[in-house]
Amino acid sequence: MSMTDTVKPENPYARTYADFLAQTREHVLVVLQDEGLYRHIRVQAPGTRMWSWDVTTWPGHLATSGDIADGYMFTREPDMVGFFTSAGKSESYYSDGAPGIDFRYWAEKLCGGRSREVKQYDADLFLRLVREHLEESEVLGTEAQEFHERQLTLLKRLHELRGLDPDAQAALFEAHWTAESTKASYRPPSTLYSAVRDEDNKTASRSALAGLWCTDGLTDEQLEELIAEHDWHELADLDVPRQSPAERREEILEEARWHADSESEAHKWLADHEDAVGSDTWEWDLRDWDIHFLFTCYCIDLAVRLYRGHAAAKAQPSAA
Template structure:
């Protein structure tokens, strides 16, 4: 199976030639641009004002609000990203930070089936075939609402033993992962603030 590059790996690869341009820098009022010279591909701006930070550009746009100086807020994680905590500070709630992931759903369904098999005396083969046909088909797995509906409806009763296979509380299952574009934006924020603070430190030392 081919391993897909992580958002961090893609970000590191695509920003090796990025440079920082300070468009405005007055206390917590900042407008900082990061881009590869000569192209606007994967460029982004970090814009801050009291209590807010907005990332915009060639990445998805997110606005966060927490501390008076948002550069200081994000810098507390020392260059690492904190998707869960940061998502709680997003003000434009219409944006997407977590998305349905069919591979995660499939893994969770199989894990739940195998756990249930431990307590069954009847052969698992017939129940497994039923699960594959009614739940684990490609069309159903491709849509969160379809898979949740299929999970809620699915059951199989063994003819010989009368044992019943079914899943419970499937509405509680977390079938989502962090959105790729949101993670890219998180990496861009963390990296950009590091560049800005490093440049400021160098300037202070040289003064």
């Protein structure tokens, strides 16, 4: 690849497009009527109507019917073949050679306001949006996981320099996590005793954290090593969660999978988990293009390309 070449994006509907290509590789154009804007063309494999479709046009309209792409009608411009030649489309846009069709734009041209009908709830889309949001989260995202792993690497080196065996290291972590859990779960009523208990929990938490990050017994050289090689000032003296951000993400995703059966259930789960996925999920569109509509768009694209090739050849002067 030369420096001037651009990397084409992956087709989000690559599987559907691959299926379409596999089923239509032997298809040819059959022109049944061709009188100005009044056209009736068919695309089929020779000798069979399986996976075939018809395209019919008249001024301002294009309709599809057949074994696939059945029952759609579009309206926009007087010559709809001309419209679908380039409007909302880029040739060979994706890495698999698929055209870059703006399905939303084409759906808006459906007659009868059917643009909403050609999308349906997609559980995979719901889960993908949840995953992407979690991976970008400041607390649970990939950067948070990287920070967590760097903390563990630093603590491992710190404890090695202190001469702690695995059991002693594990005890420090357990003391820290237990103190944090106790502090987080305590909900004091408004009494003096409870206020004292709450402060005791906070003191215990600070003490356990200090024990985890303690540098007693380290030489100046060893401490300088930690500072220089492990970003001590950025990582040290901070909480280290028992559950890593990556583990927490997978736990939330697994819970989301149990609520992915329907669009209403998915939206309810999102609303109930604003602490993890944010408060703007009501704007998420959990619907994706129906496979029949995707096939219809690919059918129109192929039919138009074949027809234009036919028209261009017809317009060529015959050899003398």
